[in-house]
Amino acid sequence: MSLLHAMSITLAHAKQRATRAALRAHVCARHPTLSCDSTAIWDIPYRSIDELEIGVGVRIMAFCEILVLPQSRFSSKRGQLSLGDNAVIATGVNLRAAGGVIRIGANSGIGQHSVVVAANHKVVLGEAPFSGPWDESRTGVEVGRNVWVGANCVLLPGARIGDNCVIAAGSVVNAEIPPGEIWGGTPARRLKAMPSRDELGS
Numbered sequence: 001m002s003l004l005h006a007m008s009i010t011l012a013h014a015k016q017r018a019t020r021a022a023l024r025a026h027v028c029a030r031h032p033t034l035s036c037d038s039t040a041i042w043d044i045p046y047r048s049i050d051e052l053e054i055g056v057g058v059r060i061m062a063f064c065e066i067l068v069l070p071q072s073r074f075s076s077k078r079g080q081l082s083l084g085d086n087a088v089i090a091t092g093v094n095l096r097a098a099g100g101v102i103r104i105g106a107n108s109g110i111g112q113h114s115v116v117v118a119a120n121h122k123v124v125l126g127e128a129p130f131s132g133p134w135d136e137s138r139t140g141v142e143v144g145r146n147v148w149v150g151a152n153c154v155l156l157p158g159a160r161i162g163d164n165c166v167i168a169a170g171s172v173v174n175a176e177i178p179p180g181e182i183w184g185g186t187p188a189r190r191l192k193a194m195p196s197r198d199e200l201g202s
Contacts (some may be wrong), residue, residue: 100139164166
């Protein structure tokens with residue numbers, strides 16, 4: 001590798017870091033109660049930052065990657081991200097709000113290293129899955145209020161999680177989950193109802 005080539009790579013990396021830092025600072029300036037770790041990566045067009053819906057007291061922890069594409073050549077569905085008051089996005093979470101809407105309700109948390117995907121690639125026999133249009137038959141992910149999504153979960157397009165639910169660590173959710181239930185597994189299935197205060201003796 002020539003010195004000139006090495007310098008061009010170094011400059012490209014420096015430009016990328018500077019662009020990401022500026023974008024993160026711009027998002028935080030628009031949402032002054034947002035607590036966002038300096039390692040979090042925001043991937044959203046500058047002109048679309050004002051379309052983000054971020055409530056009061058939202059926390060985004062280290063090494064998260066947040067992609068929001070309002071428009072994509074792969075889908076006619078609009079991408080959007082909405083984070084309710086006091087939502088927590090834990091370390092290493094990947095949110096991909098392209099080709100659909102991701103909504104995470106107030107007081108809900110997405111556990112470490114989980115992935116939330118608003119749209120997926122369309123799979124057709126004999127065709128490359130990454131170059132064609134995305135599947136628009138199932139899009140978007142909705143997480144209700146007071147929901148705990150455990151670590152290493154995957155929420156797939158079409159997932160709908162009702163209020164006051166718990167999703168066990170390592171689960172894959174691709175269905176509609178009624179309020180007040182605990183689900184887990186791959187794919188996730190109902191484990192039991194959420195216990196009440198009376199049942200817990202408190």
